[in-house]
Each structure stands twice: as C-alpha cells, then as structure tokens.
Amino acid sequence: LHYKHYRVQYWQKNAAIGKIIINGTDVVLVNKVLRIELDADLNIYISYNLFVRKWFAPDYTHRIVVAGQWKNSVDNSIGPIGMYIDNKTFDLYLFVVAYTYKGRIEKWTYGSQNATVLLSNLPGAKAMTVDCNINIYFATTDQQGLYQFNPLTQKLNFITAARNNLDNPSAIKFDRDGNLYVLERKQNQLKKFSIILDE
Numbered sequence: 001l002h003y004k005h006y007r008v009q010y011w012q013k014n015a016a017i018g019k020i021i022i023n024g025t026d027v028v029l030v031n032k033v034l035r036i037e038l039d040a041d042l043n044i045y046i047s048y049n050l051f052v053r054k055w056f057a058p059d060y061t062h063r064i065v066v067a068g069q070w071k072n073s074v075d076n077s078i079g080p081i082g083m084y085i086d087n088k089t090f091d092l093y094l095f096v097v098a099y100t101y102k103g104r105i106e107k108w109t110y111g112s113q114n115a116t117v118l119l120s121n122l123p124g125a126k127a128m129t130v131d132c133n134i135n136i137y138f139a140t141t142d143q144q145g146l147y148q149f150n151p152l153t154q155k156l157n158f159i160t161a162a163r164n165n166l167d168n169p170s171a172i173k174f175d176r177d178g179n180l181y182v183l184e185r186k187q188n189q190l191k192k193f194s195i196i197l198d199e
Helices: none
Strands: 007-010 019-023 035-038 044-047 051-055 063-068 077-085 092-098 102-108 116-123 125-130 136-140 146-150 155-158 169-174 179-184 189-194
Touching: 019 044, 035 077, 044 077, 063 092, 063 102, 077 125, 092 125, 102 136, 116 136, 136 169
Parallel strands: 125 169
Antiparallel strands: 007 019, 035 044, 044 051, 051 063, 077 092, 092 102, 102 116, 125 136, 136 146, 146 155, 169 179, 179 189
C-alpha cells in the first residue's frame, strides 16, 4: 500500500519492479488510507478515515464498501486503526477511535450495513490483533498495557502484569507459536510475551 499516492503495489520475491494492482482515483482519500489486509481468497481490504473497502481478486477492479460510511460518521470517527477478517465467516472486526480519543471494537457481520459494538469507551486506541480462537488483543493509553477480549463470552482481561507495563505500545502481532510481540514506540524496542490463550 503506497500511502502518498493511494495505490497498492505487488512485489514478487526477488523482483526488481513492483506491479500496481490497485490505483485509486479518489482525490479526497489521499493521505487518509490507514490499513491493508488480505483474506483467504486474496481479496484486499483497505481502511480509510471513515470506512473500509473490499477489492475483489484476482484483478481488483471491482470494489464495495464493507464497513463504515463513505461521507459522514455519526461520531466523527477516525480509523479504523485495527482490522481483522474472519476467514471462515468473512466477518470484519475493527478497532475504531473517535475524535474524543475514546476507542471501540466493532464487528461487521458479512453482508450487514451496520456494526455491532462489542466494546466502547476505550481510552486511546493504539493497536489490535486476533488469535486463532478469535480472542481480540488490543492496547490503550490508560494502563499502557494489553487487554484480551473474548467476543463470545464478553470476558475482558488485562494481560500484562505491573512489571511488564508497556510504554506507548503501537503495534502487536502473534507468531505461529502463539507468542505475542509488542512494539513500544517511546522505548524503541520490541517485547515478546508468552500468552495463555482464553479458550
């Protein structure tokens, strides 16, 4: 995803030149592209300031809005800053922050035009990721740490102990072994956690 020019480039391994597969023409969206994700069918999801577009594989010429609104948001939301696609159901989970800096986690059921708010009034949304059991992990600015949320049981856990509190976490991601990696922006370092997953 090329942020400045609003285009997606595909680079094959060891290639010297990338291929442009999406070339946006909406001038209003330049500098408002936030995230990009792929689903299991290689469809591309791009989040903008108020909504998410899905570009369909293999040629990426057809697109639809799958979450949010094209023009105005009810609460002037910024984001989503976090996005996850359930490859079994194609439901979309978003981590959205409003201009009040109060974040929320939304679920957009496949084909729905409205979101279900799973959590709200989260102070200072930072980053989000999801494990293999669809537990949602996110960082906020209040405790400078990490939370685990199970959308099925509605159970919320603060998962970093006091000695492990994080300094402005800006990105979180799991590896294949279930270890969680956290990037601390202020400390300019990467931390690794072993997480016991909430079944």
